[in-house]
Amino acid sequence: MVESAMAATDESTGDSTGGRTPGDPDDELLTAERDVQARLGDRPLDFASLDAVSNLYRTAAAVRRRAEAGVLAEQNLSFGGFTILWVLWVWGEMETARLAEECSLAKGTLTGMLTTLEKRQLVERHPIAADRRRVLVTLTPDGEALIDELFPRFNRFEGEMTGALSGDEKRELARLLRLITTRAADTEG
Amino acid sequence: MVESAMAATDESTGDSTGGRTPGDPDDELLTAERDVQARLGDRPLDFASLDAVSNLYRTAAAVRRRAEAGVLAEQNLSFGGFTILWVLWVWGEMETARLAEECSLAKGTLTGMLTTLEKRQLVERHPIAADRRRVLVTLTPDGEALIDELFPRFNRFEGEMTGALSGDEKRELARLLRLITTRAADTEG
DNA sequence: CCAGTTTCGTTTGGCCCCAAATGATCTTCC
């Protein structure tokens, strides 16, 4: 895998300390870095940022896959579908525009996913009398029962995935990620 | 957004958007945490893990969207398509099975994306004489020129996205993410 | 009132993405 070389272990920019056995991950890391740098000639390479971002994407995909293949598979829920139920569970009924925002989904995407969840009787759409363009989304009793049973298991799954981190490290991770999200939002548009 | 209440800065729980001053993110964090805990009754909540994982997914999606709307949009490349070109650029020609592994894609997914890239003459498929089931994928000169021009800009984009972090923080972020990826891989199957 | 504009959710068209089924090719073992 890319990370096995690009991102496998830390001390990424350190100089090579002697006496590595061939196959030492640090070696591969440096080799990969040198290979990329060679491709770039004398153009500078920001390897720390590269490493952070590529791991970000990879890790998110891995966790998502594990969730969908594990806890969520039994209920045949996608990660996004679970998020919708969870948001409604914690914060209560909500109009579609805000729900899309909370779930970090495009509104068109939400429409389709709500239809899927509605077919399974997990959520309901209610027209709003005062403004017939808008729609209120609620959890059905079935949906509520499902998420009530599912969330604790999902939370345990989250604990397993982050089990190699201390509590402080988890909070530090969340903090660093938030810094990136904020930056991404700020430079938007 | 979930984190806007769970983990960032936003007023989220009121229907009225009445101006809550951009005060304490901690406040909202604790409010959200209390709300979730209330739903759980006396079942325990691992909030640190919840926060880490939900931010992970959100941040990755935000960065991906920014990339696809920015640097990659001009070349009409998806994040996954870019990754394929990048892997071939750094490590040279490769068989499809390994390429899928490197790009963290299901092999069936890779087939479709290679077809897309092949139509644009960015990559080529070459049958392997010794084993006609297998296929070697190479970058065309066009593909090579594209990634050679694109990667430095992508690397700058990565620097912008992580611009709020120090070099040490970027490396720490990558380290923590790797711990999660490893755990996800270990518990697989 | 009522045309023009804005603001909703939905539809559309197009990729990405996966798991499972498929078909072609290679290997094994008799």
Place this chain on the structure above:
DNA sequence: GGAAGATCATTTGGGGCCAAACGAAACTGG
């Protein structure tokens, strides 16, 4: 050699996901 089994990439079917186009409903100024 040749059938049985393993191992490839591809195909299939079904969602997820987005941006842009769309149509209905609500606001706005005259």
